[in-house]
Amino acid sequence: MFDPATLRYDAAGLIPCIAQEAATGEVLMLAWMNAESVARTLETGRVTYWSRSRAAFWVKGETSGHVQELVELRLDCDRDCLLALVRQTGPACHTGRRACFYTAVRDGDEVELLAPEA
Amino acid sequence: MFDPATLRYDAAGLIPCIAQEAATGEVLMLAWMNAESVARTLETGRVTYWSRSRAAFWVKGETSGHVQELVELRLDCDRDCLLALVRQTGPACHTGRRACFYTAVRDGDEVELLAPEA
Numbered sequence: 734m735f736d737p738a739t740l741r742y743d744a745a746g747l748i749p750c751i752a753q754e755a756a757t758g759e760v761l762m763l764a765w766m767n768a769e770s771v772a773r774t775l776e777t778g779r780v781t782y783w784s785r786s787r788a789a790f791w792v793k794g795e796t797s798g799h800v801q802e803l804v805e806l807r808l809d810c811d812r813d814c815l816l817a818l819v820r821q822t823g824p825a826c827h828t829g830r831r832a833c834f835y836t837a838v839r840d841g842d843e844v845e846l847l848a849p850e851a
Numbered sequence: 852m853f854d855p856a857t858l859r860y861d862a863a864g865l866i867p868c869i870a871q872e873a874a875t876g877e878v879l880m881l882a883w884m885n886a887e888s889v890a891r892t893l894e895t896g897r898v899t900y901w902s903r904s905r906a907a908f909w910v911k912g913e914t915s916g917h918v919q920e921l922v923e924l925r926l927d928c929d930r931d932c933l934l935a936l937v938r939q940t941g942p943a944c945h946t947g948r949r950a951c952f953y954t955a956v957r958d959g960d961e962v963e964l965l966a967p968e969a
Binding site for chain 2: 805837
């Protein structure tokens with residue numbers, strides 16, 4: 734049996750979770766979960782983070798419609814990081830881009846790789 | 852110009868960095884960097900983390916030979932998470948597995964997806 738309490742959380746009770754698009758392998762974003770977020774994500778199949786800025790549960794896409802349907806949740810060797818394989822509806826990033834990692838460092842400069850979607 | 856000082860670090864001066872195999876898209880691991888790790892990674896092309904347990908720079912593969920050659924460093928919209936596209940030599944995980952995320956939660960149980968390499 735998997736028990737969210739067996740994960741290793743930081744001093745704030747949080748664990749980082751990487752969201753990866755299951756179909757393409759694209760890394761979409763990283764956000765944080767507490768034990769209850771992990772449990773809710775598994776129960777509902779809707780990826781549910783803990784918003785550090787709002788100090789509240791954050792069902793991804795609840796207001797924007799840009800939901801993350803959980804395909805599979807994985808944990809790492811140290812049990813202190815999660816990887817959520819997801820089916821992302823619409824852009825994952827709050828800037829309207831498909832993924833949050835749209836800035837690359839090339840030859841010492843920042844280069845923008847993705848534009849906001851329509 | 853990209854300046855590592857413009858990233859957003861946590862209270863310990865660290866930022867999480869996701870390592871992704873450039874050729875396959877597989878998410879290999881997550882570890883931490885400080886500003887100097889970021890600078891060294893970009894200068895040397897060898898991914899260099901900050902080991903929280905040893906409180907020391909950690910040139911990935913320096914002792915094991917399982918180096919990570921940097922293909923491209925990316926940052927997210929909030930500038931508080933990094934994504935390193937890498938060419939990984941040998942297993943990325945200290946358990947000898949190709950990647951650290953080898954445990955999946957399926958039907959409430961933990962399932963091991965990868966075995967250690969020879």
